[in-house]
Amino acid sequence: MSGWTTANIPGQSGRTAVVTGANSGIGYVTARELARRGAAVVLACRSAARGRAAVVRLRAEVPGAEAEFLPLDLADLGSVREFAAAYGERRAALDLLVNNAGVMALPFGRTADGFETQFGVNHLGHFALTGLLLPRLRAAPAGARIVNVSSGFHVLGRIPSGPAGPAGTGGFGSADSAAGYRxxxxxxxxxxxxxxxxxxLARRFTAAGGRITAAAAHPGYASSNLHAGAAALEGRTLTSRLAALGDAVLAQPTASGALPSLYAATAPGVGQDAFIGPRFGWRGAPAASWRAGWTLDDAAGEELWAASERLTGVSYAALPR
Structure with a gap:
């Protein structure tokens, strides 16, 4: 992995990639660089205006790129289902799914389906999307990859297991109301x-003997509108300005922050359940990343899976435990 850059991305001609949240930031760079290497890219974005503008920008930066926008609002499971259906009408197979979109440190809120917003968007929306696209991923002729973009900040929140965990939105959903919300x-x-x-996912793919690889990545401390945006939503002007200053002074460029996702999506030899991040934790070339032990807990993974199927109504019937 030493010194790995976008120049090391293998050719992606003939492959199709879906990147969520691809209208800006790390998601946009991920889509652009996959397109630069020949992939057909689908920019899955909530805002139609920003999504279409991103396609225009991408085609200008990568002449001849095959890119299109499809609407996807991860805070609305109806929209997730519509996206999967629309994709299925256009293409028979999917080679790369980069679950990149996310929200960070928002004030308490709920998704269209009543889930706490961060859990609903960052996890449940992507869980449903992946399950609905699974038939297309299984149809990829050379084997597909799924990359879930996490964060080093996962250490701030361990999901309870047992009775406190999977019941409803409490535990796994992290909050049922604004009371006590952090x-x-x-x-x-x-x-x-x-x-x-x-x-x-990786455990089940291994057991099933298929050719789909599930991996994760995190960008380290990369310049992103997530940091300042969360504070701005709460009207915390000073915090927003400090976050923007931190991005400018300390963060690595957005293009560098996208490298772990691109490595996890394309590099040869990426194994099941790999977690790729910057070499030095917050910046640097892609490398295997440390992760909290609780993220490798089989029992917690099974509980989260069962709760997610129940909450979203999306069943992975073709991928039994």
Whole structure:
């Protein structure tokens, strides 16, 4: 992995990639660089205006790129189902699914389906999307990859197991109301959920003997509108400005933050349940990343899986435990 850059991305001609949250930041760079190497990319974005603008920008930066926008609002399971159906009408197979979109440290809120927003968007939306696209992933002729983008901040939120865990939105959902809600703990739990989902996906793919690889990545401390945006939503102007200053002074560029996702999606030899991040934790070339032990807990992974199927109504019938 030493010194790995976008120049090391293998050719992607003939492959199709879906990147969620691809209208800006790390998601946009991920889609652009996959397109640069020949992949057909689908930019899955909530905002139609920003999604279409991103496609125009990408085609200008990568002449001849095959790129399109499809609407996807991960905070609305109806939208997730519509996206999967629309994709299925266009293409028979899917080679790369990069579950990149996310929200960070938001004030308490609920998704269209009543889930705490961070857990609903960061985990449940992607869980449902992956399950609905599974037939397309299984149809990839050379084997598919799924990359779930987590965060080093997963250490802030361990998901309870047992009676306190999978029941309803409490425990796994991280909050049933604004009372007692802690935005950073909720964010950490949603990022732990990304890693537990990857762990359980990888375990099931291994047991099934298929050719789909489930991996995870995190960008380290990369310049992103997530940091300042969360504070701005709460009207915390000073915090927003400090976050923006931190991004400018300390963070690695967005393009560098996308490297772990690109490595996990394309590099040869990426194994099941790999977790890729910057070499030095917060910056640097892609490398195997440390993760909290609880993200490798089989029992917690199975509980999260069962709760996620129940909450989303999306069953992975073709991928039994």
């Amino acid at each position: 935005r950073w703990s909720a964010y950490g739990r949603s990022k732990t959920a990304n890693l537990l989902f990857t762990h359980e």
